[in-house]
Amino acid sequence: MVKARQLVVYLGPAVVFALAFIVFPLIFVIVLSFTQWAGIGPAKYIGIQNYTYLFKDPAFRSAIYNTLLWVAAGIFVQTPLCLLTALIISRRPFMWKFFRTALFIPSVVSTTILALMWYFMLDPTVGLVNGTLNSVGLKSLTRTWLSDPSTAQWAIMVPFVIYIGFGMVLFLTQISTIPRELLEAAHLDGANVWQQDFFITIPAIRRAIALWILFLVGYVLKMFEYPFVMTDGGPVNVTMNLPLYVYNQMVTANAYGLAMAAGVVTVVLGALLMLVVLLGLRWMESR
Amino acid sequence: MRSRARRKTAVAAAAVIVATSALAACSSSSGGGGGSSQSSGPVTIDVVSNFTSDIARGQELNDLIKQFNAEHKGKITVVSQTTADWPTLQSKIRTEISVGGAPDVFLYNFNPSDLSLEKYGSSSLINWTKYLNADPSWKASFTGQDLSTVTYNGDTVAIPDDQSSALIYYNKSLFAKAGISTFPTTWTQFFADAKALQAAGITPISLYTADDAWYAMNAYSYLAISDGGTGAYYATKLQTAPMTEAAASLKELFSYAPKNAVGANYAVASASFLDGKSAMAIDGPWLISSIQQDMKNYCTDVGVATAPTNGNSTEQPGTIVTDALTVWGAAASPDQAEQQAVVDWMKFYTSPDSAAGMATTGQFPLVVKTPTSGPAFANSNCLMKPFVDLTNAAPAKSVNVERYMTTEAQAQLPSLVEGLAVGSISPAKFVSELQQLNTTAP
Numbered sequence: 001m002v003k004a005r006q007l008v009v010y011l012g013p014a015v016v017f018a019l020a021f022i023v024f025p026l027i028f029v030i031v032l033s034f035t036q037w038a039g040i041g042p043a044k045y046i047g048i049q050n051y052t053y054l055f056k057d058p059a060f061r062s063a064i065y066n067t068l069l070w071v072a073a074g075i076f077v078q079t080p081l082c083l084l085t086a087l088i089i090s091r092r093p094f095m096w097k098f099f100r101t102a103l104f105i106p107s108v109v110s111t112t113i114l115a116l117m118w119y120f121m122l123d124p125t126v127g128l129v130n131g132t133l134n135s136v137g138l139k140s141l142t143r144t145w146l147s148d149p150s151t152a153q154w155a156i157m158v159p160f161v162i163y164i165g166f167g168m169v170l171f172l173t174q175i176s177t178i179p180r181e182l183l184e185a186a187h188l189d190g191a192n193v194w195q196q197d198f199f200i201t202i203p204a205i206r207r208a209i210a211l212w213i214l215f216l217v218g219y220v221l222k223m224f225e226y227p228f229v230m231t232d233g234g235p236v237n238v239t240m241n242l243p244l245y246v247y248n249q250m251v252t253a254n255a256y257g258l259a260m261a262a263g264v265v266t267v268v269l270g271a272l273l274m275l276v277v278l279l280g281l282r283w284m285e286s287r
Numbered sequence: 288m289r290s291r292a293r294r295k296t297a298v299a300a301a302a303v304i305v306a307t308s309a310l311a312a313c314s315s316s317s318g319g320g321g322g323s324s325q326s327s328g329p330v331t332i333d334v335v336s337n338f339t340s341d342i343a344r345g346q347e348l349n350d351l352i353k354q355f356n357a358e359h360k361g362k363i364t365v366v367s368q369t370t371a372d373w374p375t376l377q378s379k380i381r382t383e384i385s386v387g388g389a390p391d392v393f394l395y396n397f398n399p400s401d402l403s404l405e406k407y408g409s410s411s412l413i414n415w416t417k418y419l420n421a422d423p424s425w426k427a428s429f430t431g432q433d434l435s436t437v438t439y440n441g442d443t444v445a446i447p448d449d450q451s452s453a454l455i456y457y458n459k460s461l462f463a464k465a466g467i468s469t470f471p472t473t474w475t476q477f478f479a480d481a482k483a484l485q486a487a488g489i490t491p492i493s494l495y496t497a498d499d500a501w502y503a504m505n506a507y508s509y510l511a512i513s514d515g516g517t518g519a520y521y522a523t524k525l526q527t528a529p530m531t532e533a534a535a536s537l538k539e540l541f542s543y544a545p546k547n548a549v550g551a552n553y554a555v556a557s558a559s560f561l562d563g564k565s566a567m568a569i570d571g572p573w574l575i576s577s578i579q580q581d582m583k584n585y586c587t588d589v590g591v592a593t594a595p596t597n598g599n600s601t602e603q604p605g606t607i608v609t610d611a612l613t614v615w616g617a618a619a620s621p622d623q624a625e626q627q628a629v630v631d632w633m634k635f636y637t638s639p640d641s642a643a644g645m646a647t648t649g650q651f652p653l654v655v656k657t658p659t660s661g662p663a664f665a666n667s668n669c670l671m672k673p674f675v676d677l678t679n680a681a682p683a684k685s686v687n688v689e690r691y692m693t694t695e696a697q698a699q700l701p702s703l704v705e706g707l708a709v710g711s712i713s714p715a716k717f718v719s720e721l722q723q724l725n726t727t728a729p
Contacts (some may be wrong), residue, residue, distance in 0.1 A: 038694075057698065233702070251378050254403070
């Protein structure tokens with residue numbers, strides 16, 4: 001039985017900080033989202049005008065679509081890549097330690113630096129990508145990757161999707177906790193490698209996968225550097241996402257009320273996505 | 288036992304509240320307010336700007352501060368506080384004024400379409416009217432138009448700093464490679480020359496669309512005034528025939544820009560000119576220090592010109608597009624000595640000698656009248672004198688169309704310019720969207 005004193009001592013600081021830095025600011029954000037405020041002077045109450053404007057604004061609609069696209073790319077492209085790599089490395093192939101380290105290194109490099117690096121790699125005139133295509137006789141495939149509306153979104157997603165180190169290490173750690181006897185017994189019963197992976201390893205690490213997806217959704221909802229550094233949300237807003245939209249409205253447009261409304265929508269969207277992930281996890285647990 | 292636990296809980300809660308209040312009190316006691324002084328010490332003035340010490344105007348500002356501090360030793364100390372990124376600086380200043388702590392002296396964009404800072408901050412800002420009236424020669428160093436611009440409700444709310452001209456820098460040696468000997472004086476000739484440059488494998492002009500799309504909007508403004516004169520646009524009138532025609536020409540101009548112009552920012556676009564890859568850039572005087580650093584033989588290879596005209600009487604040749612008026616605001620102080628110290632600094636900074644120093648060494652001409660006949664210009668950079676001369680000789684000036692837009696419309700500008708450049712919106716749609724954004728965003 002937890003004593004009242006313990007409750008106060010253990011939970012008190014967390015509750016105070018949560019109230020001071022999450023709950024009260026969130027209430028402030030919600031209140032401001034119903035106002036027109038230029039960051040100075042009194043805020044003018046305008047009802048739901050900010051919200052109606054948001055959903056009519058093509059840039060905001062693009063931001064929501066792109067944020068969901070990033071979540072989907074994370075779940076359906078990056079996560080399988082993390083899982084596949086973890087499954088391969090867990091079997092300790094030749095130079096597995098080198099590959100584990102090499103794949104993890106980008107996870108400790110600043111996202112801003114990675115974004116800048118890819119910005120230059122995708123440069124149409126001096127970039128490595130077009131340079132390589134030119135040198136192997138594929139000049140027809142060269143593009144202005146970040147300036148072309150048909151390629152910009154996919155181009156800025158590349159660094160996000162291919163840097164799989166953190167997810168891989170998370171899965172590897174979980175795989176290492178699976179009793180070897182289980183896999184050996186399956187092997188003796190005639191299960192091949194694919195069957196061992198699909199029927200033993202992956203089900204055994206499903207909680208880690210769910211945790212990873214929670215991380216991923218949280219990261220994507222906050223992710224700002226790739227579109228900001230590589231395209232600034234362009235061309236024609238095709239790479240705009242929610243954090244960049246909020247930033248632009250607040251810092252460039254001085255439209256604080258509108259920025260707060262976009263922030264509230266981001267919080268709601270994040271909560272919904274988290275709910276979907278948690279319901280998915282519960283469904284998997286119940287099977 | 289339980290009551291003791293409750294008592295301790297109450298004590299702990301009280302301690303948290305007291306600590307929080309103390310922190311809040313600490314934070315609210317800090318902030319600006321017309322300089323700070325101890326009873327016997329000198330007045331310290333923080334000058335907040337984006338004049339970082341790694342650029343010429345920052346170095347010149349530091350030199351001026353050093354000189355001023357030496358002249359006022361023991362009485363006034365000026366300190367430069369810089370933030371390199373302009374939007375971040377502007378946001379920071381607004382926040383500080385909003386919470387009642389205006390910086391002592393600060394540089395900001397005067398936007399006639401967004402006077403919220405002047406409206407809500409005026410009670411905490413110095414009204415310069417009486418100081419200007421008390422010193423007629425200082426007042427006379429500013430144009431009446433500039434002082435009228437910074438007058439809000441009868442108060443002079445700021446001191447004009449600069450309104451930089453945007454002129455065309457062109458690479459004479461690249462022009463020569465394309466067989467062009469003189470800079471074009473009409474837009475028809477300009478586009479013919481651009482075609483010739485492109486045929487010679489040279490990118491004709493640097494443009495970009497990110498941030499404020501400054502190069503593109505300079506070109507757009509010049510194209511608009513060549514069709515409709517200096518009245519082609521103003522704050523509430525953006526949807527005009529000259530603006531639509533200019534948008535069509537801007538779209539064409541993008542076909543002569545670097546491949547990465549869509550999405551590129553100022554650094555990328557200016558580097559293209561400085562690296563000798565593109566032949567022209569429409570930029571302010573600050574580009575001169577970069578040209579000096581990065582381009583060999585710049586005195587012979589680089590020229591400065593005003594934009595072409597349409598060759599009719601709509602626009603007088605030599606008309607110049609300028610940036611917005613950038614001004615100095617200052618926190619009002621109940622302490623007369625502190626307020627006087629701020630006034631003394633501003634008078635020193637805007638004096639003819641300081642202005643000449645800023646224009647030559649700082650490569651940043653101020654808005655105060657700056658004759659180029661003085662000794663400061665005798666040994667100045669070979670591009671700065673023609674730059675200032677072209678500015679002084681301009682028969683008319685027009686502020687860049689972008690500076691007539693609300694901040695909300697400015698925020699949407701990159702996507703609109705990109706849409707025009709890649710062909711996803713027509714010139715007519717571009718102009719109507721600009722007009723709509725300038726009037727309807729909440």
